[in-house]
Amino acid sequence: MSKEKPNTTLQITESTYYVLLALKEPMHGYIIMQEVEKISEGALKIGPATLYTILSRLQKEGLIRAASHVAEEDFDPRRKPYTLTNKGKDVLTYEVKRRYKMAMHGIKKLGLRFTD
Numbered sequence: 001m002s003k004e005k006p007n008t009t010l011q012i013t014e015s016t017y018y019v020l021l022a023l024k025e026p027m028h029g030y031i032i033m034q035e036v037e038k039i040s041e042g043a044l045k046i047g048p049a050t051l052y053t054i055l056s057r058l059q060k061e062g063l064i065r066a067a068s069h070v071a072e073e074d075f076d077p078r079r080k081p082y083t084l085t086n087k088g089k090d091v092l093t094y095e096v097k098r099r100y101k102m103a104m105h106g107i108k109k110l111g112l113r114f115t116d
Contacts, residue, residue, distance in 0.1 A: 026067035063088035
């Protein structure tokens with residue numbers, strides 16, 4: 001990935017960021033909501049209205065698309081699975097690196113040290 005920002009007009013909010021992270025694997029809405037809560041360690045819970053607004057915006061920007069398949073244990077013909085597009089993967093990778101750099105700047109500026 002280049003250091004150049006991927007071409008998107010979508011603002012990557014905290015909720016959008018976690019939805020993109022969750023979609024590393026194809027999944028449908030209810031599972032996405034559970035995965036967002038899990039990977040944020042309970043810090044973020046999103047409801048259906050928020051989720052489907054985010055999914056709609058991500059689809060319009062070309063960052064996600066309907067998945068052609070989903071894990072067998074998650075298959076339900078009534079639910080629509082989503083997956084990241086290549087553009088979505090590029091945007092997510094860029095955002096992870098950008099947020100990491102921001103965190104490192106804060107850690108350095110505040111002189112923080114982390115121990116297990």
